[in-house]
Structures are given as C-alpha cells and as structure tokens.
Amino acid sequence: MKLRYVVPGDDLSFAGRASAEVKRALGRLGVDPSVVKRAAVCMYEAEMNMIIHGGGGVAEADVEQDRVRIILEDRGPGIPNLELAMREGYSTAPSWIREMGFGAGMGLPNIQRNADDLSIESKVDEGTRVTIIIKLSDPPAEQP
Amino acid sequence: MTVAQITETLDGTLLVGQELLGLEIRSACGADLMSDVMAFVKENVVLLTGLVNPQAIRTADLMDIKVIVFVRGKTPPKDMLDEAAANGQAVIATKHTMFVSCGKLWEAGLRSGGTR
Numbered sequence: 001m002k003l004r005y006v007v008p009g010d011d012l013s014f015a016g017r018a019s020a021e022v023k024r025a026l027g028r029l030g031v032d033p034s035v036v037k038r039a040a041v042c043m044y045e046a047e048m049n050m051i052i053h054g055g056g057g058v059a060e061a062d063v064e065q066d067r068v069r070i071i072l073e074d075r076g077p078g079i080p081n082l083e084l085a086m087r088e089g090y091s092t093a094p095s096w097i098r099e100m101g102f103g104a105g106m107g108l109p110n111i112q113r114n115a116d117d118l119s120i121e122s123k124v125d126e127g128t129r130v131t132i133i134i135k136l137s138d139p140p141a142e143q144p
Numbered sequence: 145m146t147v148a149q150i151t152e153t154l155d156g157t158l159l160v161g162q163e164l165l166g167l168e169i170r171s172a173c174g175a176d177l178m179s180d181v182m183a184f185v186k187e188n189v190v191l192l193t194g195l196v197n198p199q200a201i202r203t204a205d206l207m208d209i210k211v212i213v214f215v216r217g218k219t220p221p222k223d224m225l226d227e228a229a230a231n232g233q234a235v236i237a238t239k240h241t242m243f244v245s246c247g248k249l250w251e252a253g254l255r256s257g258g259t260r
C-alpha cells in the first residue's frame with residue numbers, strides 16, 4: 001500500500017493531517033498500536049519540519065510486508081550542518097513556531113529515537129529528503 | 145481517576161466529550177511543547193497544556209491521548225473543539241494555572257508521569 005500527500009508550506013490548517021491519515025491506515029491494517037504510534041511520531045515531527053523549515057513538500061508512506069517506509073521530501077533551504085541539527089535542543093525555528101509548541105529542537109532526536117532507521121539527505125539551497133523506516137514484525141526498538 | 149473526577153478536581157468545564165466522562169485516566173502529561181508530548185509514552189493519559197492551538201489537539205490524537213485540559217482560563221475556538229470531537233476526544237477548560245492544575249490532580253491521587 002502506498003500513500004502520498006502534498007503538504008502545503010503556507011497553510012497550517014493541514015499541518016499533521018498526512019501523519020494522522022497514515023496513522024489511521026496503519027491502525028486499520030492491524031499493525032501493533034505501539035508500532036503505529038512510533039511511526040506516527042516520526043512522520044509528524046518530519047512533516048512539521050517540512051512545513052516549518054522546508055516550505056512544504058511531499059510525504060509518502062509505503063507499507064510493505066515487514067516495514068513501513070516514510071519519505072518526506074522538500075525543496076527548501078536544506079540543512080547546512082546535519083550533525084548540529086541532530087542535537088537535542090538545536091533549533092533555528094522562529095519564535096512564532098515556538099508559540100505553536102514546536103521549535104524546541106527535539107524533532108530530529110525524537111525521530112531518531114523512534115525510528116528503526118533514519119536517513120537524511122540534504123543539500124543547501126536544494127532541499128531535504130528524510131527517509132524513516134519502521135519495522136512491522138519486530139518488537140519496538142529499545143529506548144536509550 | 146475518571147474524566148468526570150478530573151473535571152471536578154480542576155473546577156473545570158467539559159467543553160466536548162460528554163461520552164468520555166467515565167473514562168479511566170492513569171497518568172498525566174503537562175506540556176506546552178509538542179515534542180515533549182510526543183516523548184511521553186503511557187496509556188490512558190490526560191494532557192494538560194497552555195497551548196491553545198490545533199497542534200495540541202492533533203499531537204494528542206497522534207499519541208492516542210483522549211483527554212486534553214486547557215489551563216489558565218483559555219478557551220479553544222469552535223473549530224478546535226469540532227476537531228477534538230471528530231477525533232473522539234474530551235476537552236476540559238480550567239481557570240487554574242498549569243502548576244496548580246497538576247498539583248490538584250496529584251493531590252487527588254493521579255501520580256503517574258511519563259517515561260522517555
């Protein structure tokens with residue numbers, strides 16, 4: 001099963017909708033609720049990043065036999081220093097984002113914790129592609 | 145502790161979710177940062193927040209949180225309440241601050257926080 005969403009960067013009323021729909025779809029497929037929740041958290045953080053930092057883009061969830069692959073791709077400014085971006089508390093979010101409850105610099109670390117695999121390809125001035133893998137058969141990853 | 149007891153303990157008003165009044169709640173999460181909510185892994189959770197914004201409703205829904213308390217007298221607009229109702233969530237408003245609200249729930253016996 002493949003789900004695809006165009007996520008606008010300028011209309012926050014849609015923010016989080018793609019993740020909510022993928023979550024419901026996984027639930028309907030009978031995926032273990034704790035696995036569904038991990039997938040939803042990862043996708044939601046990445047979806048918000050794509051909106052807040054990347055100017056919107058495309059979100060895809062590909063459900064295979066033993067895993068879900070979630071890809072979020074934008075044509076935004078890119079991430080100049082990925083290592084820095086991955087640090088807890090690091091954020092370039094403006095203050096109005098903070099008023100929405102985001103921009104604490106915990107998004108990427110949260111994705112890292114919940115995903116079975118995370119890879120980020122990013123080029124300055126070209127965009128960012130975040131690929132998240134959630135395994136469906138194994139028990140949830142150990143929390144560090 | 146039920147949703148009805150939470151509403152009463154907080155001198156609150158239930159804005160939507162009448163049908164959840166009997167729902168048993170086991171732990172509480174007080175947060176204004178949505179990433180903190182998403183790091184909170186527990187079942188049967190009430191979320192207390194000062195963030196009156198659709199993202200609070202959506203983040204809670206994503207985390208299977210059925211009960212949201214808006215603290216410090218903030219009342220969410222109708223479209224947020226409609227979204228919560230559509231998600232099958234209950235929304236409570238209380239005039240108490242975050243600190244006092246958490247204290248009251250703790251005193252009333254709700255002791256379990258989250259883990260990370």
Ligand SMILES: Nc1ncnc2c1ncn2[C@@H]1O[C@H](COP(=O)(O)OP(=O)(O)O)[C@@H](O)[C@H]1O
Binds near residue numbers: 054085106
């Ligand atoms: N899609 C993206 N495009 C550009 N920059 C990004 C993107 N995603 C993340 N970043 C950068 O990485 C930083 C850290 O991201 P994150 O951990 O989610 O924290 P936050 O979103 O709260 O700032 C962001 O502040 C931003 O600078």
Ligand SMILES: [Mg+2]
Binds near residue numbers: 048049102103108
């Ligand atoms: Mg983020």
